[in-house]
Amino acid sequence: MVSVVMASSCEGIFNGIYDEPGENAPQSMAGRIYMDATSWTDWYYIDFDSLLMLSEEGDTAALYRMQTEFQAYPIPDSTTTERQKADSLHAPGIYTYWFDVFDKGLEVNEMRSYRPTAPQAEPPSWSIAIHRDNVRTNGGAVIETDCSDLSLMPPSFTAYNDSISKSGKQMTWVADTWSENAVWTDRSQLLSCLVGSQGISVNQLLSTWLSFHLPPIPPSSTYNGHVFIIRLRNGRYVALRLANYMNDAGTKCWMTIDYKYPY
Numbered sequence: 001m002v003s004v005v006m007a008s009s010c011e012g013i014f015n016g017i018y019d020e021p022g023e024n025a026p027q028s029m030a031g032r033i034y035m036d037a038t039s040w041t042d043w044y045y046i047d048f049d050s051l052l053m054l055s056e057e058g059d060t061a062a063l064y065r066m067q068t069e070f071q072a073y074p075i076p077d078s079t080t081t082e083r084q085k086a087d088s089l090h091a092p093g094i095y096t097y098w099f100d101v102f103d104k105g106l107e108v109n110e111m112r113s114y115r116p117t118a119p120q121a122e123p124p125s126w127s128i129a130i131h132r133d134n135v136r137t138n139g140g141a142v143i144e145t146d147c148s149d150l151s152l153m154p155p156s157f158t159a160y161n162d163s164i165s166k167s168g169k170q171m172t173w174v175a176d177t178w179s180e181n182a183v184w185t186d187r188s189q190l191l192s193c194l195v196g197s198q199g200i201s202v203n204q205l206l207s208t209w210l211s212f213h214l215p216p217i218p219p220s221s222t223y224n225g226h227v228f229i230i231r232l233r234n235g236r237y238v239a240l241r242l243a244n245y246m247n248d249a250g251t252k253c254w255m256t257i258d259y260k261y262p263y
Contacts, residue, residue, distance in 0.1 A: 141173035
């Protein structure tokens with residue numbers, strides 16, 4: 001994991017070392033998203049430009065619906081006979097991996113078979129997509145801060161960038177990378193330590209905001225409450241933080257996401 005190393009608490013560390021945004025800085029909105037991402041077979045998409053437009057129009061009812069209601073985009077499946085390997089590099093499909101679930105853990109694994117599928121469906125406009133603990137961007141890149149309170153971040157990315165430059169540290173942006181064993185979708189053979197995963201690019205850094213670990217059984221979870229900054233394909237930035245990953249009943253992958261856009 002690549003991150004921007006800073007103080008353990010962000011409170012007060014930016015005081016006096018960044019300039020206030022200029023008069024022509026784009027107006028940003030702070031908001032909260034509440035998403036049921038418990039499905040193993042669906043992706044859910046967030047479009048920050050659409051959220052910003054509804055906020056600027058003052059359509060609070062439509063904005064609330066977009067922050068809480070999400071269309072499911074199913075992971076494609078296939079009845080095609082399993083093959084030993086994919087037809088080509090980064091081919092869409094379900095990749096079945098064996099994981100050392102009961103001993104050394106998920107880091108020890110090997111591919112066993114592959115079934116080709118159609119590519120993942122997606123809406124015309126989107127910024128990030130979420131599948132349980134997996135996150136991907138639409139041509140974006142991500143950095144992680146050590147700040148755990150969005151309200152204590154500098155007021156804009158320009159100010160944040162200036163503060164990092166003055167501190168002598170460097171930022172390393174992390175783009176999405178191809179994965180064949182992170183997006184679990186078929187758990188029908190889990191007792192045999194075999195899991196079918198979607199072949200798709202994900203953002204390994206942003207996905208660390210929530211991690212599951214096996215063993216033990218049931219799996220344990222690690223929650224990363226840091227603020228992440230995403231450089232979107234449109235050149236704007238969004239700052240966001242996973243504020244919670246459970247609902248009131250304790251069901252995991254109910255995501256509460258605080259965000260500021262544009263940042």
